Amino acid sequence: MTDDLHPGTFRFEEGDAPAAPPSGDGGGPLDALQEEALRHTRLSLAHMARYGIRPEGRVLLFLPPEARQQEIHRMPYRHAARQTVVYATEAGEFSALCPFSGLPDFGTVRIEYVPGSWLLELKSLKYYLLSWRNIGAAQEDITALMYEDLARHLEDPERLTVTTDYNVRGGIHTVCTVDSRDQRAG
Numbered sequence: 001m002t003d004d005l006h007p008g009t010f011r012f013e014e015g016d017a018p019a020a021p022p023s024g025d026g027g028g029p030l031d032a033l034q035e036e037a038l039r040h041t042r043l044s045l046a047h048m049a050r051y052g053i054r055p056e057g058r059v060l061l062f063l064p065p066e067a068r069q070q071e072i073h074r075m076p077y078r079h080a081a082r083q084t085v086v087y088a089t090e091a092g093e094f095s096a097l098c099p100f101s102g103l104p105d106f107g108t109v110r111i112e113y114v115p116g117s118w119l120l121e122l123k124s125l126k127y128y129l130l131s132w133r134n135i136g137a138a139q140e141d142i143t144a145l146m147y148e149d150l151a152r153h154l155e156d157p158e159r160l161t162v163t164t165d166y167n168v169r170g171g172i173h174t175v176c177t178v179d180s181r182d183q184r185a186g
Helices: 029-049 122-130 139-154
Strands: 074-076 085-088 094-097 104-114 118-120 159-166 175-179
Touching: 085 118, 104 139, 118 122, 118 139, 139 159, 139 175
Parallel strands: none
Antiparallel strands: 074 118, 085 104, 094 104, 104 159, 159 175
């Protein structure tokens, strides 16, 4: 059963998960989630191997980007005044998983937009950002997917910029930015 208070997570109640899975049942939602993580981790490792990239050390399981929260609530923006809206997380508030190791990549997210018809609702935006915690994807892919999700929910922002700024890893500081002003009309 999905948890209404924490989208993208499961709430187990007595009787939801049997002590031993019935034969052929697969064991319920927890087993299904584990199988999805195992399948995606294997696919990611095979994809990287095609380019000669092999993980070093332990590999932990992670979920695919499609497992992220898909809905972000919005509210109408009914003002003639143009304003720039900025939402920024603090250090430690955002993380996703490295697709090579399954270890967390911590960083900050900055969302800046000039609203058209809609504003993002903050609580659901927070849950959306938290939904990335168990997702394994490249930092650049995460930034692009966030931009696409936010652009879809805002529908008609005059401008939208999404920036992820990750903690230094292996001596390299990664900052990714997708800006609507840099996109090709299409």
